[in-house]
Amino acid sequence: MPITGLDHLMLAVPDLEEAADAIAGSLGLRLERGAVHPDFGTANRTVRVPGLYLELITFTDRAAAVRRPVGERMADVLAGGGGWLSFVLGALDLTGTVRRLRRRGVPLDPPHEGRAVRPDGEVRRWWLAGHGTDFRLGRMPSVIEYEAKGQVDPPPEGLGYELRGVSRVDVATDDLAGGVHRFGALLEQAPEHGHDARLGVDTAAFPLPDGTSVRLLGPDTGVRPGLAGVALAVTDVSAAAEALAGRGVPTTGGPDGEIHVDPSRTAGARFSFREAA
Incomplete structure (x- = not known):
């Protein structure tokens, strides 16, 4: 690929x-x-x-x-x-x-x-x-x-939790079937279909070669089409929640075990944390 x-x-x-x-x-x-x-x-x-x-x-x-x-x-x-x-x-x-x-x-x-x-x-x-x-x-x-590879920086330290990287990006669509068609052609594969109980929408996830994934969200998420959220992979979600609470940043849990950060605290960006695979 x-x-x-x-x-x-x-x-x-x-x-x-x-x-x-x-x-x-x-x-x-x-x-x-x-x-x-x-x-x-x-x-x-x-x-x-x-x-x-x-x-x-x-x-x-x-x-x-x-x-x-x-x-x-x-x-x-x-x-x-x-x-x-x-x-x-x-x-x-x-x-x-x-x-x-x-x-x-x-x-x-x-x-x-x-x-x-x-x-x-x-x-x-x-x-x-x-x-x-x-x-x-x-x-x-x-x-x-x-033109040339960038420098490789060491993993960030002093976070209060161990960050492994990005697990998933969520992409809002106004037409899930259309999104599946476009991304299927781009990534040359079929997705795994699912449902997000927290958002109440159907999903379609495409794995990428680097171990991350692109998950398309069905309509009615309440956000503009395009990148809507980023799930960070950590070794311990509870440790991440405790570290954020120590900074005065509340999180909310979901039925999938992820915790979600209020985007008003992160420059308008929706972040969540999930256990690293």
Whole structure:
């Protein structure tokens, strides 16, 4: 399979510093590294979690940014106060992957180059596909390949719980059957169907090669189509709940054993914790 798994998660925020403080204060994850994207009119702060990274992103040049579908979607998300923007999949041989997927009917635009410029002048280049209409509408993620691999950071410490990484991303749909068709073509597999008792909606989960999964949610979740939630894998859910309570962050339990964090405490992003497999 040309798709390697989750590469990163994008969280659109009005203010990078305030959002970074909220994430640190609630989850213990500290966002320190940052860069600007001159070709996109945006800037970010990132933090590594095992296996991928979380990206807080905001406008530096709104007029330039909204000329692209990703900027249009950012504008929509920020108009609601901020929240999950999308997730990004990693790929090998992005050009060949896109060509083959397009032949299968997957509406991915051809890859285009982007770059991140860090405060010390270091430039990191990548190629990105999938920032078209389906991305803007929250129906599909984008796919990325880097010029060179990024540095591998050690697992975060001092959280009060052991974080293993991301277990699952939840994607809201306005048509579950349509979402299954699109993601089935993108990921070249059939999903496992289920039901989320807490949300009261049917689901369809696609496993990824890196051990994570993409779970589509049926309509009527009350959130816009697109990335709706992220489940973090921990060794001990009770320890995670205790650590968050120590920071003054309440959690609520669900019938599946996960605990859920109030998104008002995490820059508009819905996070949950579940036991690592």
